[in-house]
Amino acid sequence: MTDSAPTPVHPTDGEDEDYGLETPLSGHPEPLPHVVVVGGGFAGMATVRALKDAPVRITLIDRRVYNTFQPLLYQVATGGLNPGDVTYFLRGLRLHQKNVHVIHEHLVEADHEAKKIRLLNDHWVSYDYLVVTAGVTTNFFGTPGAKEYAFPMYSRSQALRIRDNLFIRLEKAAKSKRLDDGLRVVVVGGGATGVEVAGALAELRTAGLEPAYPEIHGDAFEVKVVQRGGEILKSFAPKLRTYATKELARRGVSLHLGAGVAAVEPSAVVLTDGKRIHADLTVWSAGVHPHDEVADWGLPQDDGGRIKIGDDMQVEGLPGVFAAGDIAISPSDLPQLAQPAIQGGLVVGKNIRALLEGRPLHKLRYVDKGTMAVIGRRAAIAEINLPGGKPLRITKGSAWLVWLFVHIMSLVGPRNRVTTLAGLATRYGFPFHRRPIPIVGDVPTVRPPKAHHPGRG
Numbered sequence: 001m002t003d004s005a006p007t008p009v010h011p012t013d014g015e016d017e018d019y020g021l022e023t024p025l026s027g028h029p030e031p032l033p034h035v036v037v038v039g040g041g042f043a044g045m046a047t048v049r050a051l052k053d054a055p056v057r058i059t060l061i062d063r064r065v066y067n068t069f070q071p072l073l074y075q076v077a078t079g080g081l082n083p084g085d086v087t088y089f090l091r092g093l094r095l096h097q098k099n100v101h102v103i104h105e106h107l108v109e110a111d112h113e114a115k116k117i118r119l120l121n122d123h124w125v126s127y128d129y130l131v132v133t134a135g136v137t138t139n140f141f142g143t144p145g146a147k148e149y150a151f152p153m154y155s156r157s158q159a160l161r162i163r164d165n166l167f168i169r170l171e172k173a174a175k176s177k178r179l180d181d182g183l184r185v186v187v188v189g190g191g192a193t194g195v196e197v198a199g200a201l202a203e204l205r206t207a208g209l210e211p212a213y214p215e216i217h218g219d220a221f222e223v224k225v226v227q228r229g230g231e232i233l234k235s236f237a238p239k240l241r242t243y244a245t246k247e248l249a250r251r252g253v254s255l256h257l258g259a260g261v262a263a264v265e266p267s268a269v270v271l272t273d274g275k276r277i278h279a280d281l282t283v284w285s286a287g288v289h290p291h292d293e294v295a296d297w298g299l300p301q302d303d304g305g306r307i308k309i310g311d312d313m314q315v316e317g318l319p320g321v322f323a324a325g326d327i328a329i330s331p332s333d334l335p336q337l338a339q340p341a342i343q344g345g346l347v348v349g350k351n352i353r354a355l356l357e358g359r360p361l362h363k364l365r366y367v368d369k370g371t372m373a374v375i376g377r378r379a380a381i382a383e384i385n386l387p388g389g390k391p392l393r394i395t396k397g398s399a400w401l402v403w404l405f406v407h408i409m410s411l412v413g414p415r416n417r418v419t420t421l422a423g424l425a426t427r428y429g430f431p432f433h434r435r436p437i438p439i440v441g442d443v444p445t446v447r448p449p450k451a452h453h454p455g456r457g
């Protein structure tokens with residue numbers, strides 16, 4: 001195209017875009033009510049599925065083309081799973097659900113009086129019911145240098161960046177003549193995610209990398225967890241925390257407790273007590289907050305920026321507009337985890353059906369099934385809430401098996417279940433495969449410098 005070629009203009013630029021399915025389902029002569037769901041994560045997918053066969057047309061808008069199973073992202077970051085194992089092509093939903101239309105776009109602003117939202121491509125989309133399930137993002141808490149030098153792990157591309165950097169740094173250390181050159185990883189945050197990353201890194205080191213990198217001195221690959229509070233895993237029972245702490249120590253993970261991170265530098269983490277820890281790679285798993293742009297969506301937010309909803313999942317003061325998952329806060333203030341997002345999304349779907357049929361709305365009655373975290377090969381902790389009884393607290397191999405079963409069953413799509421089971425069984429599973437070869441990251445190709453080849457012009 002030359003400079004003078006006219007810029008292509010979309011015929012509906014700036015106007016309402018018909019993204020929904022206009023063809024009514026059989027037996028519905030009127031155009032069907034339009035449900036717009038923004039965000040195809042746990043909550044958005046649950047809403048869409050709850051509206052399967054409902055007399056509505058659904059438009060699912062996500063800025064990514066896939067759904068991400070975040071609870072296993074750290075396995076991608078540490079070479080245990082492939083990225084495709086934990087992501088699901090959102091347009092794949094259409095294969096089983098014809099009333100959904102998926103578009104790859106980004107919500108920018110909303111006009112709730114006119115019942116419209118604007119996307120980044122400047123198209124306005126009208127809705128009868130709006131469901132906001134756009135999740136949250138990494139919170140660096142304004143820590144100097146954290147955004148520049150620490151690696152967050154909220155998306156598939158971020159997990160891959162961690163994996164690539166692990167291998168780039170290991171190769172660099174292997175080429176170095178200095179004995180103490182190695183890989184010092186600092187994990188910021190001692191919650192379940194931080195512990196799982198640290199455990200997986202320790203697993204990677206002992207099971208796969210030590211034999212693969214004889215050039216690197218054993219002590220030169222360190223894993224440290226920094227936690228502001230005095231204990232890791234504070235949402236778990238003391239017995240489980242103690243077990244996890246011991247298991248991490250046994251696997252050579254050291255804990256720095258009781259001081260937060262004051263600054264992150266290119267090769268160090270500076271703590272609030274003045275201590276400086278050498279860090280070749282800093283992984284940030286310390287907190288989340290809603291995206292700043294939520295402020296432009298015309299929705300009431302609490303002090304932390306989450307969208308205020310009632311127990312019926314409707315946004316305060318906006319009937320017919322719903323929010324669910326990590327981005328929303330209800331009077332019961334549920335944790336920002338997968339189960340509240342899934343159960344909230346299901347109630348949104350039920351309540352849209354109830355509004356269509358003029359029935360009273362359901363309230364979310366959250367069923368807390370429990371929590372778990374894996375530390376490594378046959379070592380995990382799990383707190384399972386049995387109906388009507390005391391929570392069952394288990395550790396070791398039995399907790400690991402429960403963890404494996406729950407995660408495999410929660411994945412979207414049968415292929416992801418099979419490939420993830422194979423990946424995790426390879427990493428953790430069987431005595432005949434105690435030294436699994438990790439899935440290697442991308443390290444820049446070694447090439448000769450570009451030279452001029454006269455023959456090639």
Ligand SMILES: Cc1cc2nc3c(=O)[nH]c(=O)nc-3n(C[C@H](O)[C@H](O)[C@H](O)COP(=O)(O)OP(=O)(O)OC[C@H]3O[C@@H](n4cnc5c(N)ncnc54)[C@H](O)[C@@H]3O)c2cc1C
Nearest residue numbers: 039041042043063070071106107134135325326336337338
């Ligand atoms: C590393 C990690 C590990 C975790 N481990 C666990 C665990 O072990 N157990 C557990 O229960 N929970 C875990 N969680 C938390 C859990 O993943 C979240 O609670 C859950 O994903 C929330 O679901 P959601 O639907 O609200 O948001 P998400 O699943 O984050 O989905 C939000 C979607 O909205 C899209 N989006 C965002 N902004 C826009 C926009 N402007 N326009 C269009 N689309 C947009 C995003 O692309 C995304 O697909 C973990 C989280 C992380 C990051």
